[in-house]
Amino acid sequence: MTGVIDSYIPVAIFFIVALITPPVMMFIVHQLSPRSKAERKLTTYECGSVPIGEARIQFNVEYYLYAIAFVLFDVEVLFLYPWAMVYINHGITAIATVEMFLFIVVVLMGYLYLWKKEALKWVK
Amino acid sequence: MMSIVEFLFNPWVRGILGLALIGIIFFSAVITVWLERKFGADIQSRIGPNRVGGRFGLLQLIADAIKLFTKEDLIPAKADKLLFVMAPIVILGSAFMMIVAIPFGAIVIGDNSYPIAATEFDISVLYLEAVSALSVLGIFMAAYGSNNKYSMLAAFRNIARMIGYEVPLGISIIGIAVMVQSLNIVEIAQAQSPLWFIFVQPIGFAVFFISILADMGRLPFDQNEAEEELVAGWGTEYTGMRWGLGLFAEYIHMILGSCLMVLLYFGGWNLPKFITDIYVIGMFAPIYWFIAKVVVVVMTIIMIRWALPRFRIDQVVDLGWKVLFPLSVLNLLWAVALGLFFGA
Amino acid sequence: MVGILEFIVFVLISILTIGFSILVVTARDIVRAALSLVATLVSVAGVYVLLNAQFIGIVQILVYVGGIGVLILFAVMLTTQELKGDSDVE
Numbered sequence: 025m026t027g028v029i030d031s032y033i034p035v036a037i038f039f040i041v042a043l044i045t046p047p048v049m050m051f052i053v054h055q056l057s058p059r060s061k062a063e064r065k066l067t068t069y070e071c072g073s074v075p076i077g078e079a080r081i082q083f084n085v086e087y088y089l090y091a092i093a094f095v096l097f098d099v100e101v102l103f104l105y106p107w108a109m110v111y112i113n114h115g116i117t118a119i120a121t122v123e124m125f126l127f128i129v130v131v132l133m134g135y136l137y138l139w140k141k142e143a144l145k146w147v148k
Numbered sequence: 149m150m151s152i153v154e155f156l157f158n159p160w161v162r163g164i165l166g167l168a169l170i171g172i173i174f175f176s177a178v179i180t181v182w183l184e185r186k187f188g189a190d191i192q193s194r195i196g197p198n199r200v201g202g203r204f205g206l207l208q209l210i211a212d213a214i215k216l217f218t219k220e221d222l223i224p225a226k227a228d229k230l231l232f233v234m235a236p237i238v239i240l241g242s243a244f245m246m247i248v249a250i251p252f253g254a255i256v257i258g259d260n261s262y263p264i265a266a267t268e269f270d271i272s273v274l275y276l277e278a279v280s281a282l283s284v285l286g287i288f289m290a291a292y293g294s295n296n297k298y299s300m301l302a303a304f305r306n307i308a309r310m311i312g313y314e315v316p317l318g319i320s321i322i323g324i325a326v327m328v329q330s331l332n333i334v335e336i337a338q339a340q341s342p343l344w345f346i347f348v349q350p351i352g353f354a355v356f357f358i359s360i361l362a363d364m365g366r367l368p369f370d371q372n373e374a375e376e377e378l379v380a381g382w383g384t385e386y387t388g389m390r391w392g393l394g395l396f397a398e399y400i401h402m403i404l405g406s407c408l409m410v411l412l413y414f415g416g417w418n419l420p421k422f423i424t425d426i427y428v429i430g431m432f433a434p435i436y437w438f439i440a441k442v443v444v445v446v447m448t449i450i451m452i453r454w455a456l457p458r459f460r461i462d463q464v465v466d467l468g469w470k471v472l473f474p475l476s477v478l479n480l481l482w483a484v485a486l487g488l489f490f491g492a
Numbered sequence: 493m494v495g496i497l498e499f500i501v502f503v504l505i506s507i508l509t510i511g512f513s514i515l516v517v518t519a520r521d522i523v524r525a526a527l528s529l530v531a532t533l534v535s536v537a538g539v540y541v542l543l544n545a546q547f548i549g550i551v552q553i554l555v556y557v558g559g560i561g562v563l564i565l566f567a568v569m570l571t572t573q574e575l576k577g578d579s580d581v582e
Contacts, residue, residue, distance in 0.1 A: 032541055034163030034267035038248045041167060042241035046393055050221065053389040057220045066225040068296050069384055087308055088566045090465065094311035095559040101318040102551050105274060108325040112487055121488065128477065144469045146462035271547055278550050281558040285530060288565060292523050307562055314558065
């Protein structure tokens with residue numbers, strides 16, 4: 025009962041359990057399941073025909089654009105969490121609210137810019 | 149009495165006892181698989197599983213489990229074996245790590261209520277959001293590891309969908325945090341004992357509901373599986389139990405998402421006042437009340453699955469970025485206004 | 493007691509962090525390197541939590557794993573060069 029960090033002990037325990045559960049289950053499966061020695065069963069599934077080329081191909085750039093937009097907005101959202109904790113009852117209500125409105129306006133301007141630039145448009 | 153409570157609240161004891169929650173949730177995930185099949189069949193006027201275990205196919209669960217355990221475990225020759233093996237661990241691990249922070253009801257003794265959770269900390273809502281996002285990486289690892297075209301498509305669409313809905317989800321949660329002045333999920337649940345937040349922030353709830361559906365990968369948004377177009381999505385190359393782990397993770401995510409929804413918007417485990425005024429409630433009544441709510445939410449989600457077709461990926465992404473994001477900001481402003489007006 | 497435990501956990505997390513960061517630069521497969529980077533960042537989140545900076549720790553997971561990790565993976569998948577796996581190199 026020393027501090028806040030104690031409440032993360034269960035998290036650590038669960039983490040270890042989460043790490044060892046799947047291997048244990050797979051171990052049981054390996055004891056129970058049959059084995060066959062066919063070669064073809066190990067080919068990649070592609071509707072029954074012989075697979076053509078690699079699956080690790082080059083992907084569209086639009087995924088990347090969405091990822092960039094996501095990182096931006098994700099960080100901006102995270103700034104709001106600490107603010108939401110303190111903006112009332114800490115004697116800074118007026119200025120905190122005004123500043124947050126300004127912040128949201130700036131974020132929304134960025135959002136409109138993204139929209140206008142068609143970064144949020146799925147091309148294909 | 150006091151010493152027992154103190155003993156149970158020791159973090160080590162709590163963490164180890166909390167492991168029972170994993171078992172319970174795992175078991176309820178299995179039941180949900182059955183419920184999904186049977187209830188879905190009812191909705192579509194089919195019979196559903198009825199061969200094993202009588203009319204309701206109750207033993208179907210056991211049959212499925214035996215089947216999963218006795219199937220041969222295959223790793224494709226062209227797979228990246230390490231990533232292929234690690235992927236289900238990450239996917240299931242993300243689900244397990246979510247269980248830690250969710251209180252599944254509370255035991256009420258006198259005026260004190262002791263939430264049934266493995267742990268409790270100040271930023272548990274944020275933690276849940278962070279941990280549930282980890283499963284995306286697991287799905288990517290599965291797809292890249294299995295070196296299958298369908299899996300890769302599924303994983304990329306899955307990530308694109310996930311990142312589109314993470315932001316609205318976060319902002320709708322801030323809408324609640326603004327009103328409660330806390331990110332502790334227990335405090336949030338306690339704060340809505342007179343009035344559920346769904347009535348206070350209906351827009352926020354709509355955003356949250358859609359986003360969490362997308363987060364769980366349930367049907368209108370199940371781009372990670374899409375069994376009609378992408379064979380089985382990320383799990384195309386997976387067999388038997390290795391695939392089953394991912395399946396269980398999906399259903400655990402669904403149950404935990406429903407719990408989160410009940411805790412954030414449907415008043416958690418608090419019984420309505422008109423009941424507590426008339427009856428003296430038992431110790432465990434809040435738990436039953438909580439479970440009843442979760443079951444209703446789970447049934448609703450199953451119903452949505454069998455009622456709606458899958459969205460195309462561009463529709464999904466558009467809905468997230470162009471509809472839900474502005475709506476969530478609107479809800480945030482509404483919540484701030486309410487918070488200022490009523491002063492928390 | 494608690495001090496020793498914290499120290500042990502810290503050493504474990506440090507080993508994980510350093511190990512994964514070595515994997516980042518030694519992995520032959522570029523996606524494996526990216527995923528090791530993500531694992532490194534998760535371990536760093538563990539260090540933050542251990543330092544009693546829980547918010548930073550969880551923000552680390554949200555931003556670096558959820559956001560930056562995905563960004564790097566997408567960037568890797570954008571590259572035109574053939575992505576060579578370990579098996580192809582041999």
